Structure formats: structure tokens, C-alpha cells
Amino acid sequence: MDTLAREEFAVFFDTAERRLRLALSGAFGMEAGHDAAAESLAWACQNWDCVREMSNPMGYLYRVGRTAALRAIGHDVRFVSTDIEMHPAQWELPNFEPNLAKFLAQLSERQRVAVWMVHGLGFTNNEVADLLECSRPTVGTHVRRGLAKLRQQLGVDHD
The missing domain is CATH 1.10.10.10 (Winged helix-like DNA-binding domain superfamily/Winged helix DNA-binding domain)
Known part of the structure; x- marks a missing residue:
């Protein structure tokens, strides 16, 4: 990744990370959500040339994270509420x-x-x-x- 692409990704990351982490945590619990957001953003970094051309990269990365969360917690588990101490x-x-x-x-x-x-x-x-x-x-x-x-x-x- 060249310098310009790294700078573009850094700007995107600053906006996307919080939104993806919060959305995926709301869907799958805090631990799985945080891990899924990290995986989706790592994928985005590795595939930045493709991601930066997408019309809705946030939606696509949410699906990448969702897939990662389902793989990690199992497809039968909808939400892990026990990891949220309320x-x-x-x-x-x-x-x-x-x-x-x-x-x-x-x-x-x-x-x-x-x-x-x-x-x-x-x-x-x-x-x-x-x-x-x-x-x-x-x-x-x-x-x-x-x-x-x-x-x-x-x-x-x-x-």
C-alpha cells in the first residue's frame, strides 16, 4: 500500500472503526463484536484498493464482520448478552x-x-x-x- 492509500485508509478507519465495533457488538455481544470489527477492518486494509471503490464500504464490512462473528460464536447463537455487565x-x-x-x-x-x-x-x-x-x-x-x-x-x- 503506497503512502496515499495508507492515508486514505487511516481516514476511513477513524470513521469506520467505532461504527462497525458498536454495530457488531450490538448484534453479537461485546467480545464477538469487537473481534469481528477488527477482522473486518483488517480485511479492508488488505483489500483497500477494492474497498475504496465500493459505493457502501461500511455495509460490506458489516457483512464481513457479521460472517466473522457467526464463524466465531457459531451460527446457532444469536446474541451473547452475558458478556455485557449491565x-x-x-x-x-x-x-x-x-x-x-x-x-x-x-x-x-x-x-x-x-x-x-x-x-x-x-x-x-x-x-x-x-x-x-x-x-x-x-x-x-x-x-x-x-x-x-x-x-x-x-x-x-x-x-
Whole structure:
């Protein structure tokens, strides 16, 4: 990789790493998500000439990371919530639900990622749509359905 390509990749990495790590952690748990993001970015570095020409490299790398995570944790495991320690003091939230990880685990992968990234982390529907390679309205549907399931599990009404 020449100097210009290294500089381009460094700029891309600065943007992509956090987004991929958070999305994949939301989908597969923290440890598997971090490892999958690292693998997808290593692949991107090795194949930078191809990646930099893609119309949606983030979406493609999400799929690379997803494949790596599924290979690592097994195709039957949807989400490993036990590696997320959710304690109110740690998160400094006054009304934190300690069973949130368990309830998130019961959502579909796309609902979980959409709810996690949009409501938990403040990403836009457009940013999540790029990662999941779907439309913005589809992300909205995943968020609405995911939140409805979470509210039902938590026994709360949405006013």
C-alpha cells in the first residue's frame, strides 16, 4: 500500500472503526463484536484498493464482520448478552433496567442493532441503514418493532 492509500485508509478507519465495533457488538455481544470489527477492518486494509471503490464500504464490512462473528460464536447463537455487565452504577442511569441485555437478546439481529444504534447510541436512521444495507424506512420499522417488543417485555406503556 503506497503512502496515499495508507492515508486514505487511516481516514476511513477513524470513521469506520467505532461504527462497525458498536454495530457488531450490538448484534453479537461485546467480545464477538469487537473481534469481528477488527477482522473486518483488517480485511479492508488488505483489500483497500477494492474497498475504496465500493459505493457502501461500511455495509460490506458489516457483512464481513457479521460472517466473522457467526464463524466465531457459531451460527446457532444469536446474541451473547452475558458478556455485557449491565449495572446501574456503571451506566449512571437513574432508572436502568438490569434485564435489558436479556430482553435485547430476544429481538431479531436487525431490530437489536437498530434499537441499540438509534436509541442507545444516537446514530441516525441513515447511518444504520448504510450499515445494514437497507432503506431508512426499514430501519424505522426495525426500531418501532424492537421498541414495541421491549416495552411489552418491560411491562411499560408508550405514551
